[in-house]
Amino acid sequence: DIPNLKDVLADDFRIGAAIDDRDLVESSGQLLSKHFNQVTAENHMKPDAIQPTEGEFTFGAADELVEYAEANGMEVYGHTFLWHTGQVPEWWFQYPEGHPNAGAPLGNSDEDRQIMIERLEAHIGALAEHYGDRIQAWDVVNEVISDNNAEVYRHSRWYEIFDGPEYVHEAFRIAREAFDAAGAPDVKLFINDYGTENPGKRDNLYNLVEDMLAAGVPVDGVGHQTHINLNTSIDQIEESLLKFAGLGVLQAVTELDVAIGAPGEGEEFPQLEARLIEQGHYFRDLFAMYREHGDLLESVTVWGLHDGRSWLRSETRPLESPLVFSDTLQSKWAYWGIVDPSALP
Numbered sequence: 001d002i003p004n005l006k007d008v009l010a011d012d013f014r015i016g017a018a019i020d021d022r023d024l025v026e027s028s029g030q031l032l033s034k035h036f037n038q039v040t041a042e043n044h045m046k047p048d049a050i051q052p053t054e055g056e057f058t059f060g061a062a063d064e065l066v067e068y069a070e071a072n073g074m075e076v077y078g079h080t081f082l083w084h085t086g087q088v089p090e091w092w093f094q095y096p097e098g099h100p101n102a103g104a105p106l107g108n109s110d111e112d113r114q115i116m117i118e119r120l121e122a123h124i125g126a127l128a129e130h131y132g133d134r135i136q137a138w139d140v141v142n143e144v145i146s147d148n149n150a151e152v153y154r155h156s157r158w159y160e161i162f163d164g165p166e167y168v169h170e171a172f173r174i175a176r177e178a179f180d181a182a183g184a185p186d187v188k189l190f191i192n193d194y195g196t197e198n199p200g201k202r203d204n205l206y207n208l209v210e211d212m213l214a215a216g217v218p219v220d221g222v223g224h225q226t227h228i229n230l231n232t233s234i235d236q237i238e239e240s241l242l243k244f245a246g247l248g249v250l251q252a253v254t255e256l257d258v259a260i261g262a263p264g265e266g267e268e269f270p271q272l273e274a275r276l277i278e279q280g281h282y283f284r285d286l287f288a289m290y291r292e293h294g295d296l297l298e299s300v301t302v303w304g305l306h307d308g309r310s311w312l313r314s315e316t317r318p319l320e321s322p323l324v325f326s327d328t329l330q331s332k333w334a335y336w337g338i339v340d341p342s343a344l345p
């Protein structure tokens with residue numbers, strides 16, 4: 001019997017996995033509850049899953065995850081209230097039913113902004129009331145920083161409608177009020193993004209969080225998604241942790257995967273085993289660094305229970321293997337890199 005990740009890391013931080021309802025049963029469910037003490041819903045708590053139609057809330061699959069977590073002594077990390085992708089339903093950016101422009105895209109007048117604020121209040125309010133502190137932390141906003149370091153904020157539809165980044169502040173104020181009203185003032189409010197290891201993007205995120213803190217906006221933590229690969233500098237990941245530590249905010253690694261660079265469909269990949277060993281060494285070094293800074297980290301979450309469930313795995317990339325357990329739920333070198341580096345070749 002191999003050691004449990006959650007016991008190995010017990011003194012350092014919680015270890016989480018992104019999951020959906022498929023992962024709760026049979027051998028997947030056994031692997032999940034053996035190794036992990038936190039879960040994130042990979043998709044079930046996103047806006048399109050929770051409120052597909054305005055005013056109609058569907059908590060079913062999310063409830064299943066929360067109940068599973070409670071039954072297995074795990075915490076739950078909520079993901080996410082506000083995002084810019086297709087997983088925010090289209091109605092959210094349109095005039096509501098009963099409005100003269102019903103169904104047309106919102107502009108950026110005061111009235112339009114007010115519609116967006118009321119929608120945030122209704123959405124976050126419903127989740128706060130439904131879950132209270134059964135979900136211990138939430139990504140309040142996801143991916144609001146631009147990949148173009150010169151423009152700072154992603155020019156999403158949120159940004160366009162608010163004609164600036166004020167919606168980020170509003171979302172945090174609304175969330176804090178909603179959780180206070182629900183009797184759950186200790187729920188932690190995070191801002192989450194990818195690429196936080198890249199100095200330009202990191203600094204833009206840092207400045208935003210610093211400004212929010214100075215303005216009294218209730219942000220508790222920074223989530224580092226950490227979708228990386230074997231060439232990503234661990235020193236830069238560490239520098240980012242240390243930089244945000246200076247702000248005194250909580251931090252979490254929210255969506256870790258380490259791509260090995262597997263080629264497209266039908267292409268030869270004789271280096272597969274060598275890359276998996278290299279990945280073991282990478283996880284060894286990465287987790288050694290994370291554990292050294294365990295006091296700065298609430299949790300480290302891998303974005304998928306096993307390689308077969310990774311968002312990076314597809315028909316066109318059938319061999320990508322960025323996680324800790326294999327398709328067949330076996331421990332990879334990545335696992336041994338975390339648990340017992342002396343086992344690595």
Ligand code: G3I
Nearest residue numbers: 018042043079085086087142143194225227255303310311
């Ligand atoms: O549920 C439908 C299904 O009914 C339909 O038949 C099928 C056909 O395509 O699609 C299914 O929805 C898919 C959904 O995952 C659930 O499996 C969507 O197409 C697919 O786009 C969606 O992908 C998710 C992606 O976010 C969406 O942007 C990935 O699973 C999820 O891992 C990924 O997670 C994001 C984080 O939320 C934020 N950070 C980046 C990360 C990776 O992209």
